[in-house]
Amino acid sequence: MPEKLKPAGETRAADVLHRMRADIINCTLKPGMKLKFESLREMYEVSFSTLREALSRLVAEGLVVAEDQRGFIVAPVSIDDLNDLTDVRVLIERECLTLAIKRGDDAWEATIIGAFHRMDRLQERLGLKYYLSEEWTKLHGDFHFSLVVACQSPNLLEIRQKLFERAHRYRRMSSQFRTKWRAKDVEHKMIMEAVIARDPTKAGKLIERHIRETTANVVKYAGHLFEAPDEEPRSRAVRVSA
Amino acid sequence: MPEKLKPAGETRAADVLHRMRADIINCTLKPGMKLKFESLREMYEVSFSTLREALSRLVAEGLVVAEDQRGFIVAPVSIDDLNDLTDVRVLIERECLTLAIKRGDDAWEATIIGAFHRMDRLQERLGLKYYLSEEWTKLHGDFHFSLVVACQSPNLLEIRQKLFERAHRYRRMSSQFRTKWRAKDVEHKMIMEAVIARDPTKAGKLIERHIRETTANVVKYAGHLFEAPDEEPRSRAVRVSA
DNA sequence: AAATAAATTATTTTCGAAATTTTATCCAAA
DNA sequence: TTTGGATAAAATTTCGAAAATAATTTATTT
Structure with a gap:
């Protein structure tokens, strides 16, 4: 058994997507929170582009909001x-x-x-x-x-x-x-x-x-x-x- | 006036997203078609990562299907x-x-x-x-x-x-x-x-x-x-x- | 002091090279 | 001829440096 990581068939981007979605839904990533790339990179151990890929999907799902040229935030609640x-x-x-x-x-x-x-x-x-x-x-x-x-x-x-x-x-x-x-x-x-x-x-x-x-x-x-x-x-x- | 390109405020990825969505909806990109990166790169004049960003959103919208590790296709019709x-x-x-x-x-x-x-x-x-x-x-x-x-x-x-x-x-x-x-x-x-x-x-x-x-x-x-x-x-x- | 502009720093966005994975081709063995 | 497996080619996926943009600080003027 490998020590830790195992995307198993799926791409790294898909893996990050799943983890990030779970983190938003259970409020580990809090509503309205700014999503800084440096932090996310440490947290999920992937590169900028891979992160953006996952973030883009979450935007379409309404869990993340993209603010053009100013990054992403977790979708606020109201x-x-x-x-x-x-x-x-x-x-x-x-x-x-x-x-x-x-x-x-x-x-x-x-x-x-x-x-x-x-x-x-x-x-x-x-x-x-x-x-x-x-x-x-x-x-x-x-x-x-x-x-x-x-x-x-x-x-x-x-x-x-x-x-x-x-x-x-x-x-x-x-x-x-x-x-x-x-x-x-x-x-x-x-x-x-x-x-x-x-x-x-x-x-x-x-x-x-x-x-x-x-x-x-x-x-x-x-x-x-x-x-x-x-x-x-x-x-x-x-x-x-x- | 600039000659041609003008994303105007939005990111390059957002621009490609809009163009690509329009192309899929009006069947310029045909249902079921394999989306090869080299072709897309020429077509939209952006890099791999930017393309993947747009594609990811379209996957979430149901207009594109991601086949893990084997690229993307336009969502088929039936x-x-x-x-x-x-x-x-x-x-x-x-x-x-x-x-x-x-x-x-x-x-x-x-x-x-x-x-x-x-x-x-x-x-x-x-x-x-x-x-x-x-x-x-x-x-x-x-x-x-x-x-x-x-x-x-x-x-x-x-x-x-x-x-x-x-x-x-x-x-x-x-x-x-x-x-x-x-x-x-x-x-x-x-x-x-x-x-x-x-x-x-x-x-x-x-x-x-x-x-x-x-x-x-x-x-x-x-x-x-x-x-x-x-x-x-x-x-x-x-x-x-x- | 307040307002505006310039310079600096921080952050996001884009790019294409490098690594990985899949697909195609070739060759030997049954 | 077919099957299996190695090898080569083609394609996708990932990465981090470089470019572009936004935010902050400092300097300058009113």
């Missing part, structure tokens, strides 16, 4: 963005769910049940602070994906995935400050049951409530982090501490 | 992709239209009427083959954008724009082979009237019909261009002729 994101997610998730219920087969149902079980067990094992776990986050993402994977629309799934990632960044911000946690997660179970009962109306309403309540919690616990009235009007961007 | 694209566009355009009708003000209505007028007059002037004109294409895009611009959702507008661009590539493919043209364009006028009458149900149905009929025409006139049963199983990609 209440407006969160609200808009929430509305669009409701539209897309509901459509995906409706289609999946129409088109999914038995194997699909089994996948959902499996994904829920994995998430649920880990949740029990981790106790109240499950939300802070990287592993639970992964399984939570897998569960939500399993619900819609049978919709058969590559475009919808692609759009959904990108929105889900951006929403996760907000969830991540609030999870640090959250004090109250639903002990037993009944929401996910209800969604799953409605989906397997092939009830698109009920499933749609439940997923909408799930998304909107999550947003409400984000605003409640992390709202104070958004749009801090700019102290330095000149350079709004936060510095990266190298 | 009936399946067109059908999926059509369904998702119907969903998104209808939502945008509904929201715009709810939220738009008088100035917005005026914008629509202006955009329609510009498109309509050019159409009259150009006669039957208006569809082949670059300028008409631009005004047509502007008109459709004006219909939804008041929806107030940056995310929906962004998604809509990217889908519209990809759909345009299909329209462009069929326009070369099309023999019958609707002499007077009544469809756009009806949509505009329903929107200004603030009738979301009617406007939604009309925009859906507009999109689906366009797709039907694409299949009719350009369907034979899709998914030519691969003659060379090894290298499916078409070569760029430098």
